[in-house]
Amino acid sequence: MKNTAVKIATILLMITLLFGCLDGRELSELEIVIGIGIDSADDPDSIKLTAQVVNVSQLGLSGSGGDPDSKPYWNAATTGTTIFEAIRQITHKTGNRLFVPHCEVVIYSKDVAKQGLYKHLDFFLRAIEMRLTSFILIAEGKAGEVLDAKPQTEELPAVNIYNLVKSYGFTSHLYDVTLKEFSSRLISEATAPVAPLIKVVQEGENKDVQVMGLAVFKEDKMIDELNMDETRGLLWVINEVKSGVLIVPTPEESGVAVFEIETAKGKVKPEITDDGKIIMHIDIKLQANLSEQTTAEKLARPEIFEKLQDNMSEVVVQEIMSAYEKSSKTGSDIFGFGDMIHKKYNKKWHEQLEEDWEEIYKTIEFDIKVDSKITKTNLLKNPVTQKLGG
Amino acid sequence: MNVERGKINVTQLFFCVTGFVEGSVLLVNFAVDMTKSQTWMAVLASIAVAIPVIYSYVALATRFPGLNVIQINDIVYGPILGKLISLYYIFFFALTFSFNNRDIGELYKIFIMPDAPMIFFLAAFAVTCAYAVHKGLEPLARVSHIIVAISFTVMLLIFLLLIDIMDFSNFLPLFDVPLISFIHSVHVITAIPFCESIAFLMIFGSLDKTEKAAKYVIWGLISGGFILLNVAVRNTAVLGNTVTIWTSTSFESTRLIDIGTVLTRMDLWIGVIQTILIFFKASLLLYALATSVAQILGLKSYLPILLPLTAIEVILSATVYQSPVDHAMTTQNAGIFYSTPLLYFTPAITLLIAVIRKLPKSKRRKRS
Amino acid sequence: MIYVLTIYTLVAIINLPPLIKNGQKRELFAFIAFFIVAFVLSLLYAMDIEIPSPMEGLKYLIEDFMGLKYPEPK
Numbered sequence: 001m002k003n004t005a006v007k008i009a010t011i012l013l014m015i016t017l018l019f020g021c022l023d024g025r026e027l028s029e030l031e032i033v034i035g036i037g038i039d040s041a042d043d044p045d046s047i048k049l050t051a052q053v054v055n056v057s058q059l060g061l062s063g064s065g066g067d068p069d070s071k072p073y074w075n076a077a078t079t080g081t082t083i084f085e086a087i088r089q090i091t092h093k094t095g096n097r098l099f100v101p102h103c104e105v106v107i108y109s110k111d112v113a114k115q116g117l118y119k120h121l122d123f124f125l126r127a128i129e130m131r132l133t134s135f136i137l138i139a140e141g142k143a144g145e146v147l148d149a150k151p152q153t154e155e156l157p158a159v160n161i162y163n164l165v166k167s168y169g170f171t172s173h174l175y176d177v178t179l180k181e182f183s184s185r186l187i188s189e190a191t192a193p194v195a196p197l198i199k200v201v202q203e204g205e206n207k208d209v210q211v212m213g214l215a216v217f218k219e220d221k222m223i224d225e226l227n228m229d230e231t232r233g234l235l236w237v238i239n240e241v242k243s244g245v246l247i248v249p250t251p252e253e254s255g256v257a258v259f260e261i262e263t264a265k266g267k268v269k270p271e272i273t274d275d276g277k278i279i280m281h282i283d284i285k286l287q288a289n290l291s292e293q294t295t296a297e298k299l300a301r302p303e304i305f306e307k308l309q310d311n312m313s314e315v316v317v318q319e320i321m322s323a324y325e326k327s328s329k330t331g332s333d334i335f336g337f338g339d340m341i342h343k344k345y346n347k348k349w350h351e352q353l354e355e356d357w358e359e360i361y362k363t364i365e366f367d368i369k370v371d372s373k374i375t376k377t378n379l380l381k382n383p384v385t386q387k388l389g390g
Numbered sequence: 391m392n393v394e395r396g397k398i399n400v401t402q403l404f405f406c407v408t409g410f411v412e413g414s415v416l417l418v419n420f421a422v423d424m425t426k427s428q429t430w431m432a433v434l435a436s437i438a439v440a441i442p443v444i445y446s447y448v449a450l451a452t453r454f455p456g457l458n459v460i461q462i463n464d465i466v467y468g469p470i471l472g473k474l475i476s477l478y479y480i481f482f483f484a485l486t487f488s489f490n491n492r493d494i495g496e497l498y499k500i501f502i503m504p505d506a507p508m509i510f511f512l513a514a515f516a517v518t519c520a521y522a523v524h525k526g527l528e529p530l531a532r533v534s535h536i537i538v539a540i541s542f543t544v545m546l547l548i549f550l551l552l553i554d555i556m557d558f559s560n561f562l563p564l565f566d567v568p569l570i571s572f573i574h575s576v577h578v579i580t581a582i583p584f585c586e587s588i589a590f591l592m593i594f595g596s597l598d599k600t601e602k603a604a605k606y607v608i609w610g611l612i613s614g615g616f617i618l619l620n621v622a623v624r625n626t627a628v629l630g631n632t633v634t635i636w637t638s639t640s641f642e643s644t645r646l647i648d649i650g651t652v653l654t655r656m657d658l659w660i661g662v663i664q665t666i667l668i669f670f671k672a673s674l675l676l677y678a679l680a681t682s683v684a685q686i687l688g689l690k691s692y693l694p695i696l697l698p699l700t701a702i703e704v705i706l707s708a709t710v711y712q713s714p715v716d717h718a719m720t721t722q723n724a725g726i727f728y729s730t731p732l733l734y735f736t737p738a739i740t741l742l743i744a745v746i747r748k749l750p751k752s753k754r755r756k757r758s
Numbered sequence: 759m760i761y762v763l764t765i766y767t768l769v770a771i772i773n774l775p776p777l778i779k780n781g782q783k784r785e786l787f788a789f790i791a792f793f794i795v796a797f798v799l800s801l802l803y804a805m806d807i808e809i810p811s812p813m814e815g816l817k818y819l820i821e822d823f824m825g826l827k828y829p830e831p832k
Contacts, residue, residue, distance in 0.1 A: 004536075008540070132645060343559060423831050424828075485812065570829060577828075690782065690784075691785070694789040695789055701765075702799060723827045724813065724816045725816075727821075
């Protein structure tokens, strides 16, 4: 009996290892796609698709021994009326079928996003080889150019973009929206989809990319943008702030204290009062370190900490409100308040709110409680200043 | 008189029922269309509905120990009406086997090897089942506990790997589904995973202690139902409101496993487990089909007709539906209605008539 | 086509001799009957001739004739 169990376990383990061999293809026959960009073409009915293919033979050689002109990637571009048609068109250039399981980023240009993404999203969800964990981004300008901006330390632009999005937590100024998250927001009747914005920045001869802010969608059409602070306002509410920098005015307003967010937790409770008002109770718990200050004041004192914490809370509230105000102009519910109400007040939602939620969204009232705590002041307990010298 | 002389014990029966119910785990999908994020409630309700129905099967079998349902029909309804009712059973077994065979064909065609022709999967799978059935009921029953153990382990593991990305607020709001859709969903779930175990009416006759069967069958049903529940909960918690758009919610949720970018593509596990489970279920169905056909024709053994029957089944499963879409749409309506009288009422009515006519006359035993 | 023929010849070779030897007439007839049905169906399938599905008939009978159908889920 014991033996049988061991044997079965061994067989199962071996099966697991074999999964990788499934539909096995040789490396030399593969065109490994690591990123896809979609632009509008000259013909309004078609799109231009750029697939970033890894040039395996050049990988790791650029700069040192390799041919300086050849890049470790190749942006193959074609036009087609649909994504799948365009992807198959590329085989005319590559001679091989594209291998997309490693495609980590899908970038749409802004003008495509403004016309609507439904028709350009279906393929990525339907194709068995794609992953739902791939990131979706919106490019200011051309998606093809974004995929060509070569970073200094990273060889492959698409991998660079992937890393940029993945590490959004350092500033919480953008948000990693996966295909799954995006489609989930798209399906929801209330919640508006969002996607991070990416743009090319020209610095001297080099082109860099920068990801910051969010594009806001109504149904599948992009209608608005959030800047960095507004984005973080959104993230506070949906509990996705990982870390970041908070700039808080000091009590005497002589300068600013800069805090690093250590932990942040956001909770939302919807309430519909008896007279039909909608109140969102937002509760945020925040811990931060003093990382920098620009004044000569001695901040590390209990009473000043109190005031700083209040100021910090005020900054958070402002960020949240700025995000709400921006989104209420277009009536796009980026926070998902509608779904929260739907979950709690199912009947009222269907009877009164569902129909014109867009309008009702603009009348929501807020009750925001931010509980900020300063946990440490890092290596200094006093600022470097002559005031204390005497 | 009986076409099969092998004996199985009640513990094996428990694992057989569990494995049989689990074999339909993919079909939770059909219910998701109707009940969306409330599918778990439909599964619970279905267990409650299925228990008395399945109990009527067991009660019928324990009243006629050692006999299969074809023989029981002859005794209760007389030779002509009995044969007609038996034909209904056989028709059901034949179609159900072809559906399961088709399920596996579509699974492989869509998710695992998209480039191969489906008839190949259908034939290979049916022949494998035929091989298992050729060996008889006992070997199948003897591996049942291994199959159940493997599937439980894998399901649990997948659940744990996904727990990180589960969002349990996805189940809210409760009771957001129209009543008719809920009933529809319960109908699908009771009919397909649970009541298809009517095939066990061909197997109960081979039990060594028929009187004790009821308890084990019901527990088998509940533990199989537990796995269905686990899958329904997992898929909704992971996929949220997107749960309705996927061809297979189980595959899609498992595809989201990404632990340190190393443990990925675990969806293949679903394929492996599904193959094993449907193999088990389909083998039992094929066994029920072969024995019932042999019984109604008065053959001494089902072995001579096994291969021709399998061949007919392969063609049937290749042509029974035009496409996976047809499969899903038909199963949600005609596919559950045609069997409703058989699954929910026939065994109970048979039992009732047997009680009224005080059957069986010769060797009457007390019902458990 | 050629596959179908080969497979059915194989099945016949494996199954027929013991049946004839043992003189089980009932089994033999049952086997031959099912064998012919299976063979004809397979040939039709291999020749791409459409075989009507029993589900089509059931669908007509249940959904259209008897009107048993759940409303389309939203």
